[in-house]
Amino acid sequence: MALPLLSYDGLVHGVHVWVGPLGEEPPARDPAGAWQINLTRHVSSRSDDLLRLYGTRPDRWRNEHDLAELFAYQRLQTNSDEAKALALIVNAKAGMEHLATWTVNRDDGARRAVHFACRCVEVEAPNGRVELVVRGITHDIGPAESVPAAPPPVPVLLAQQVLAAEATPGRWRAIVDLRTMRLLKWLDDPMPGVSWTLDAPHRPAIHRDDLRAAVGLANELGLRGRAEGVVRLRSVDGDWVKVVVSAALMALDQHTTAALVTLTASEGGKVD
Structure with missing residues (x-):
């Protein structure tokens, strides 16, 4: 059984797949959502599925954002790979890939560990211009406190502690x-x-x-x-x-x- 994960613009970014005996009821799917960052336009977009995963309040429900809004307001708590992820944005080339486990701070106060994977591709825009786009999928893998790979709730790396101080x-x-x-x-x-x-x-x-x-x-x-x-x-x-x-x-x-x-x-x- 397969269920597509669609991006905000309707493209298929990935697929939920379940394989089991005929007649067996598939288990509940973990929340997952598609997203993309248009590096040429400096705009990120999130699917409705991703906004639900984020627990976004209805008054904050927006599918498109400036790229910098990805990291604002403590919505995403990054891991030790943050510099590498920013370097991908600055120095992106088609074919580059990145994956990591971060924490989402939901609007309802829950802290959820999420795994994401993404890849940079070239896309031809309607005006004929070739744009660099990072396409990714984020998958909820459980409460942040119970996932060892998730970043801790307080800064532990020296650089993070210096910035906070x-x-x-x-x-x-x-x-x-x-x-x-x-x-x-x-x-x-x-x-x-x-x-x-x-x-x-x-x-x-x-x-x-x-x-x-x-x-x-x-x-x-x-x-x-x-x-x-x-x-x-x-x-x-x-x-x-x-x-x-x-x-x-x-x-x-x-x-x-x-x-x-x-x-x-x-x-x-x-x-x-």
């Missing part, structure tokens, strides 16, 4: 893709007032007059490993917020780097 009110830390200047992950809660989600009324952006300064920061970061400057980011109401950017170069793996960015509200804050 350095959290400071009024400063917001994030990991940014240096090639695209796009947000990969907030390390703290998102900076209030800054546009960054897919459903934001105004599209996330750096002020066009600050693009040269942003490129200069990225170049300095590549040369010296550290950089600091001031740029204006789009706010949720369409205005611009002036922020101080302090960045340090970080290695995701031996071939892939990203920027560890700390944002601080500049004196004067919002500007025209």
Whole structure:
């Protein structure tokens, strides 16, 4: 007996398969859901099955998100492979694969261990452009507390403990893709007032007059490993917020780097 697992756009990502004697009732299926990340568009999508697995509240039910929303609000608790997963996003090529066991923090308070597997493929869009898409399936494998491979509820790796200890009110830390200047992950809660989600009324952006300064920061970061400057980011109401950017170069793996960015509200804050 087979039951397809469909993605949000209706494509078959995988199949539930049960093999047993004729006449025997198949056992209940463990929750599973399909998802994909369009790396070219920086958009992730989740099937209805995956949202049910997440225990998502009806008022938070959305199938498409900005890529950075994958890791926001402590929904997913990553494991020791997190840097490798981020490196796949930054340096993706068709044929790359990844699998791991993470924890989902459901809206009902339950912590569920999930195993996921994914593969990067090239997909031709309706406009003829070839886009890089990561397609995956997530499978609920039980309560997180009873699955040894699941990440623990509190940080145990030294790097995680250092990040937690350095959290400071009024400063917001994030990991940014240096090639695209796009947000990969907030390390703290998102900076209030800054546009960054897919459903934001105004599209996330750096002020066009600050693009040269942003490129200069990225170049300095590549040369010296550290950089600091001031740029204006789009706010949720369409205005611009002036922020101080302090960045340090970080290695995701031996071939892939990203920027560890700390944002601080500049004196004067919002500007025209």
